[in-house]
Amino acid sequence: MSFACLLMTGAALGDRFGRRTVFVIGVAVFTLASIGCGPSDTSAQLITFRTVQGFGAAAVMPLSLTLLSQAVPYTAHPSLVGPMIVAGIGMGFVFAPTAAVVLGSVAKEHAGKASGADTTVREIGGALGIAVLSTVFVTYGSTEGPQQFVDGLHPAVWVGVAVVFFGALCALGIPRRPQPADERV
Incomplete structure (x- = not known):
């Protein structure tokens, strides 16, 4: 849910603060949340970390395509x-x-x-x-x-x-x- 709901927000943050910067922050958030998923003992902990993964992925997904399209000539x-x-x-x-x-x-x-x-x-x-x-x-x-x-x-x-x-x-x-x-x- 957090991923789908924040896709447009992630793209807008990239436009406002720099695509590469927001992309790197998204990768860092997703990575740290992924590390947190591993030792989760309860469903609540796992759901929390998966939600945070969605925050990071919402920045990575739209911006990765934008950065790729900038890197490859049309x-x-x-x-x-x-x-x-x-x-x-x-x-x-x-x-x-x-x-x-x-x-x-x-x-x-x-x-x-x-x-x-x-x-x-x-x-x-x-x-x-x-x-x-x-x-x-x-x-x-x-x-x-x-x-x-x-x-x-x-x-x-x-x-x-x-x-x-x-x-x-x-x-x-x-x-x-x-x-x-x-x-x-």
């Missing part, structure tokens, strides 16, 4: 449609089967814990992925101009491809749990 936007569609389809092919593998590998009474663990690992992996790919991007390029952007993007994409390929190889080693005959469809 002439490049139409050429990004195809890759974004392919990326969306790729995520669809990854997230649903991953959840099915995780939930299918545990007993039914542990499905809630397995789902939470899957989500946690996915979120941590996303954060680490962003950190690693951003580091590679900044090492080889910058957002100063189109060529510097491409210079940083190419090695970052190839590192991402290598990590995804390694993950696919690891997935081949996931053991299958035999299903009893009465559970088979």
Whole structure:
């Protein structure tokens, strides 16, 4: 709720106080709230920290798109449609089967814990992925101009491809749990 209700406020604060400044504050608030979610002992504590996460995310979401659109020249936007569609389809092919593998590998009474663990690992992996790919991007390029952007993007994409390929190889080693005959469809 806090995320959805404050999206426009976050964008307006970015316009008023500087997009990058509010974006960084939003990331910091979201990160600190995420750290608070981990040791939460009660539902009330968890809900409180998730609400604070929504405050930070409300600043990050609209401003990330605005900052990205400023960094990439407008002439490049139409050429990004195809890759974004392919990326969306790729995520669809990854997230649903991953959840099915995780939930299918545990007993039914542990499905809630397995789902939470899957989500946690996915979120941590996303954060680490962003950190690693951003580091590679900044090492080889910058957002100063189109060529510097491409210079940083190419090695970052190839590192991402290598990590995804390694993950696919690891997935081949996931053991299958035999299903009893009465559970088979």
